[in-house]
Amino acid sequence: MKRYVIIFILVIASTFLIHAWLMSIGLFPIEASAQSVAVDQLFHVHLWLISFLFSLIMVTLVYSLIFFHRRKGETGDGAYLTGNSTLEITWTAIPLMAVLVLAYAGARTLGAIQVIDPTAVQVKVTAGQWYWQYAYPDYGVTSTDLYLPVNLQIDLQMTSVDVIHSFWVPEFRVKQDIVPGRTVELRVTPSLIGEYKVRCSELCGLRHAYMEGLVEVVSQANFEKWIAQQQSAAPPSPELRGQQLASSYGCVNCHSTDGSAKTGPTWLRLYNSSVKLSDGTTVTADDNYLKTSIINPNSQVVSGFSSNVMPDFSTVLDQTMVESLVAYIKTLK
Amino acid sequence: MRKLYSIGLIRGLLWQILGTAIGIGILTGIRILLHLPAWKAESAFVLGALLGALFFVYGIGAVDDWIKVAGGKEVHEPDESSWGSMRYFGVSLDHKVVGIQYLVLSLVLMVVGGSFAMTFRTELANTGMQFLTLMEYNTLMSLHGMVMIIGILVGVGAFMNYLIPMMIGARDMAFPRLNAFSFWLAVPASIILLSSMALGGFDTGWTGYPPLSARAPIGIQMFFLGVSLAGMGTILSSLNIITTALRMRARGMTGFRLPIFVWGALATSLISLTATQLIGLSFQMVMFQRLFGMGFFDPAKGGNPILFQHLFWFYSHPAVYVFVLPGLGIISELLPVFARKPLYGYKWVALSSFGIALIGFLVWGHHMFASGMAQYLRVPFMYSTLLVAVPTGVKFFSWLGTLWRGKIVFPVPMLFVLAGIIVFLLGGLTGPPNATVATDLHLTDTYFIVGHFHDTMFGGYVFPFFAAIYYWFPKMTGRRMNETLGKIHFWLMAPAFIVLSSMMMRTGLLGMRRRIADYDPTLNITNDHRVMTVAGFLVALGILVFIINAFWSRRNGEIATGNIWNSRSPEWQVPSPMPVHNYDKPFEVVGEPYDYGLPGSVYVKFMEEE
Numbered sequence: 001m002k003r004y005v006i007i008f009i010l011v012i013a014s015t016f017l018i019h020a021w022l023m024s025i026g027l028f029p030i031e032a033s034a035q036s037v038a039v040d041q042l043f044h045v046h047l048w049l050i051s052f053l054f055s056l057i058m059v060t061l062v063y064s065l066i067f068f069h070r071r072k073g074e075t076g077d078g079a080y081l082t083g084n085s086t087l088e089i090t091w092t093a094i095p096l097m098a099v100l101v102l103a104y105a106g107a108r109t110l111g112a113i114q115v116i117d118p119t120a121v122q123v124k125v126t127a128g129q130w131y132w133q134y135a136y137p138d139y140g141v142t143s144t145d146l147y148l149p150v151n152l153q154i155d156l157q158m159t160s161v162d163v164i165h166s167f168w169v170p171e172f173r174v175k176q177d178i179v180p181g182r183t184v185e186l187r188v189t190p191s192l193i194g195e196y197k198v199r200c201s202e203l204c205g206l207r208h209a210y211m212e213g214l215v216e217v218v219s220q221a222n223f224e225k226w227i228a229q230q231q232s233a234a235p236p237s238p239e240l241r242g243q244q245l246a247s248s249y250g251c252v253n254c255h256s257t258d259g260s261a262k263t264g265p266t267w268l269r270l271y272n273s274s275v276k277l278s279d280g281t282t283v284t285a286d287d288n289y290l291k292t293s294i295i296n297p298n299s300q301v302v303s304g305f306s307s308n309v310m311p312d313f314s315t316v317l318d319q320t321m322v323e324s325l326v327a328y329i330k331t332l333k
Numbered sequence: 334m335r336k337l338y339s340i341g342l343i344r345g346l347l348w349q350i351l352g353t354a355i356g357i358g359i360l361t362g363i364r365i366l367l368h369l370p371a372w373k374a375e376s377a378f379v380l381g382a383l384l385g386a387l388f389f390v391y392g393i394g395a396v397d398d399w400i401k402v403a404g405g406k407e408v409h410e411p412d413e414s415s416w417g418s419m420r421y422f423g424v425s426l427d428h429k430v431v432g433i434q435y436l437v438l439s440l441v442l443m444v445v446g447g448s449f450a451m452t453f454r455t456e457l458a459n460t461g462m463q464f465l466t467l468m469e470y471n472t473l474m475s476l477h478g479m480v481m482i483i484g485i486l487v488g489v490g491a492f493m494n495y496l497i498p499m500m501i502g503a504r505d506m507a508f509p510r511l512n513a514f515s516f517w518l519a520v521p522a523s524i525i526l527l528s529s530m531a532l533g534g535f536d537t538g539w540t541g542y543p544p545l546s547a548r549a550p551i552g553i554q555m556f557f558l559g560v561s562l563a564g565m566g567t568i569l570s571s572l573n574i575i576t577t578a579l580r581m582r583a584r585g586m587t588g589f590r591l592p593i594f595v596w597g598a599l600a601t602s603l604i605s606l607t608a609t610q611l612i613g614l615s616f617q618m619v620m621f622q623r624l625f626g627m628g629f630f631d632p633a634k635g636g637n638p639i640l641f642q643h644l645f646w647f648y649s650h651p652a653v654y655v656f657v658l659p660g661l662g663i664i665s666e667l668l669p670v671f672a673r674k675p676l677y678g679y680k681w682v683a684l685s686s687f688g689i690a691l692i693g694f695l696v697w698g699h700h701m702f703a704s705g706m707a708q709y710l711r712v713p714f715m716y717s718t719l720l721v722a723v724p725t726g727v728k729f730f731s732w733l734g735t736l737w738r739g740k741i742v743f744p745v746p747m748l749f750v751l752a753g754i755i756v757f758l759l760g761g762l763t764g765p766p767n768a769t770v771a772t773d774l775h776l777t778d779t780y781f782i783v784g785h786f787h788d789t790m791f792g793g794y795v796f797p798f799f800a801a802i803y804y805w806f807p808k809m810t811g812r813r814m815n816e817t818l819g820k821i822h823f824w825l826m827a828p829a830f831i832v833l834s835s836m837m838m839r840t841g842l843l844g845m846r847r848r849i850a851d852y853d854p855t856l857n858i859t860n861d862h863r864v865m866t867v868a869g870f871l872v873a874l875g876i877l878v879f880i881i882n883a884f885w886s887r888r889n890g891e892i893a894t895g896n897i898w899n900s901r902s903p904e905w906q907v908p909s910p911m912p913v914h915n916y917d918k919p920f921e922v923v924g925e926p927y928d929y930g931l932p933g934s935v936y937v938k939f940m941e942e943e
Contacts, residue, residue, distance in 0.1 A: 008900050021667060026389040026843075027842045027843075028843070029842075029843055029844055035346075038771065039774070042772050043770060046766045054759075054762055057758055058755070058758070059799065060733045060737075061736065061751075061754070064733070064739070064741065065736070068737065068739050068740065068741050069740070069742070069743070070673070070740040070741060070742050074740060076673075076737035076740060077673040077737055077740060078740045078929065078932060079674065079738040079739070080674075080675065080742075081734070081737070081738065081936060082675045082677070082925075083675075083677050083678035083679065083734070084678070087678075088730075088731075089676045091727065092681075092726075092727055095723050096720075096723050099722050099765075100719075102765060103715055103716045103768075103769070105718050106715050106768070106772075107715065107770075109770075109772075113771055115618030141390055166703065168615065170775070173774065174774045175703045176703055176705070176774075177703050177705050179632075179639060179704075179705045180544060180634020181637075181638070195712075199846055199853075201846045201847075202542075203536070203545065203848040205471075205545055205548075206468060206471065208469050208471075208848065209846075209849035210851065251364070259392065261394070303735060308547070308548060309548060312633065317689075
């Protein structure tokens with residue numbers, strides 16, 4: 001009996017010690033969204049559970065190793081104990097109840113972070129290799145950084161142009177994969193003004209590690225100000241707009257502008273040059289060729305390059321955007 | 334030259350090269366006949382690799398007997414006792430030779446996969462790219478995953494093949510030729526898998542999700558094909574194990590008198606037999622999408638990328654139980670020997686393996702909480718996932734019950750058993766936060782998962798695997814592995830690994846994503862990465878000590894032909910190493926397998942010649 005009392009006391013002490021240690025080493029990024037608060041509450045339930053179960057098993061294990069090892073010169077076997085059905089049923093039933101309670105708590109938290117606010121600010125997110133693009137349909141504004149007003153629910157409507165990406169801001173705690181060919185939704189309510197980063201967390205190819213973008217949570221007044229600035233900004237020249245598009249849609253990740261070799265053909269001195277295609281024909285890279293190559297890349301694959309590598313931009317870029325890109329390519333002489 | 338050709342492995346490799354060349358030739362020939370451009374690299378290499386694998390198993394002679402039977406000829410069982418160590422380099426029908434062949438292949442694969450890990454672990458010691466390109470990093474990281482998985486599958490095969498016939502008193506496996514065939518399929522499969530590095534690599538991770546895998550370099554096809562072939566070997570091997578364990582037991586060996594490892598092996602084999610098809614299917618569908626334009630997972634053609642994830646995880650989740658159930662079986666098998674006490678709650682431990690296996694089939698969706706699958710599905714998958722904790726808990730509590738009031742001894746195998754329990758405990762306790770959906774939305778696809786997963790693999794497989802090698806090495810060779818080197822191996826590896834995986838989890842919580850070649854310096858985790866790199870090298874150093882120990886002890890180890898662990902198990906009641914057909918006299922089971930501490934009782938009694 002004395003043994004069980006000692007173990008009981010040690011388990012309780014160890015549980016509190018381990019929990020205190022876990023809380024002191026800084027395990028979580030700051031909480032910057034309403035969802036993160038709910039998620040962290042559930043995390044804290046887990047931390048208590050982990051501290052307790054770890055202590056229970058480790059204390060008993062270490063106690064056994066210390067007090068029940070074979071002394072020098074001993075040869076006999078241990079006590080002949082083959083099992084105890086009551087005990088086995090107990091340590092099946094109690095964990096069963098515990099996991100049911102935990103699952104219920106988990107479902108409650110899931111419900112809490114999925115609450116939908118019908119007045120949420122809508123942001124359309126487009127992910128591609130390897131860039132983030134945002135559009136604010138209520139305001140007619142687009143951006144390559146994500147500006148969010150604090151304390152308003154944001155309704156992220158997300159799609160991908162090529163492979164699966166994933167939207168994750170660690171400080172917001174929630175994550176959603178972005179699947180090509182469909183629109184997925186993520187709700188988040190930023191609660192702390194500051195600068196964060198969205199980090200693509202589904203492996204999306206070569207430059208996956210660098211698919212990070214700025215997320216700026218600002219006061220509601222500053223958000224309005226930013227929107228107004230964007231709306232009133234003079235539209236850039238087609239060449240400049242093309243240059244911006246080439247970087248924000250990731251074109252330049254595969255097409256160099258200085259003649260160096262990348263995944264796709266270089267854009268330097270491309271305009272009006274003659275291009276050999278993989279079917280053996282040669283064409284002139286005029287406006288028409290460039291436009292077709294952007295919206296239907298597999299129709300004319302340049303010799304030495306593979307088809308099905310470049311994503312289909314026909315649903316992403318409108319006509320003026322395509323024309324801006326062509327205007328930019330023309331400047332690369 | 335002729336002598337070289339008589340070595341099975343060399344012959345197989347030559348035939349594989351020939352088959353690959355013929356495959357490439359056939360495809361190119363057909364294209365010329367159809368007036369298409371002659372060279373199409375992807376199709377040519379796929380057909381070449383496939384034929385190469387078939388030629389390998391033919392060339393080495395793994396199908397000779399079946400061809401003879403099909404032709405109406407008689408088949409004789411070869412007398413292998415005179416072949417010496419050459420038995421290990423060709424087709425052998427002895428389950429112990431096949432088991433050791435599996436073991437060596439497993440170690441080779443895991444050293445290769447481990448050195449990939451050390452390479453990119455070194456790269457991660459600092460932010461920015463040091464000495465690898467992004468593509469090299471992605472390829473090494475992706476291959477590390479799959480090479481280790483195949484290595485583990487092969488290692489599981491090693492112990493199941495080596496131990497089960499001995500433990501149940503059989504002369505050999507139920508289907509010795511199928512057994513050899515399954516093993517020799519794994520060799521060309523491993524070569525094809527590794528050849529992906531030469532064909533442009535691939536950047537998809539071991540999961541190979543489309544559309545990314547549909548756009549990756551040709552290396553991905555070798556990855557898909559290698560895994561499919563290895564998977565086929567696993568299916569055949571599990572069929573063999575189940576048949577053997579059900580049909581070939583010694584007299585008196587009823588279900589609840591089976592050695593506990595056999596229960597784990599049976600549960601594992603049931604999963605392998607029924608779920609491996611799904612990963613093969615999902616990979617082959619991407620192969621066909623690439624080769625023939627079938628848009629299974631291409632949204633532009635009406636395909637569904639998420640369907641792949643369902644098919645993939647329907648195998649790949651139960652697969653982790655394929656890896657750990659034999660390992661947990663080894664823990665349960667060795668713990669009574671070193672605690673000198675009966676296995677506590679034998680029936681509960683035995684049935685908990687089946688409980689884990691069955692629940693394991695219903696939880697695959699927990700890998701997809703953030704994937705965009707139907708949202709309501711997340712709740713039932715959360716419940717089923719948390720249920721796994723119940724049978725797993727039964728195992729832990731029963732192990733504690735086994736140690737309680739024992740007379741515990743601590744030779745090297747026991748140290749690895751204890752480390753296995755502790756590391757698996759860490760892996761188990763960090764599981765529930767991934768199961769409750771809301772917390773998993775933070776954790777999924779981060780280094781937390783990487784740490785949790787490595788804990789379960791090391792605790793459930795790697796540490797028990799080493800325990801098993803130290804424990805059964807005398808049975809294989811008649812010599813014992815050096816205890817001092819074994820302890821050095823243990824103390825280098827166990828603490829360093831726990832530091833490594835715990836820090837993986839911490840950095841993951843703080844924002845370190847998995848599968849990234851470079852990380853953001855503003856996350857302030859550079860020092861953590863340096864510590865992890867050092868810890869990784871300590872683990873590798875420990876394993877190097879192990880390899881040296883194994884080579885040295887094979888020739889110079891202390892001679893150990895008797896029952897050195899004082900075990901009740903039948904294989905230790907006869908001298909080591911085992912003769913070709915195991916037991917000279919059949920045995921009968923007359924007691925419980927783990928009745929240590931019950932005076933005068935034995936598990937098996939050898940029958941006198943009639």
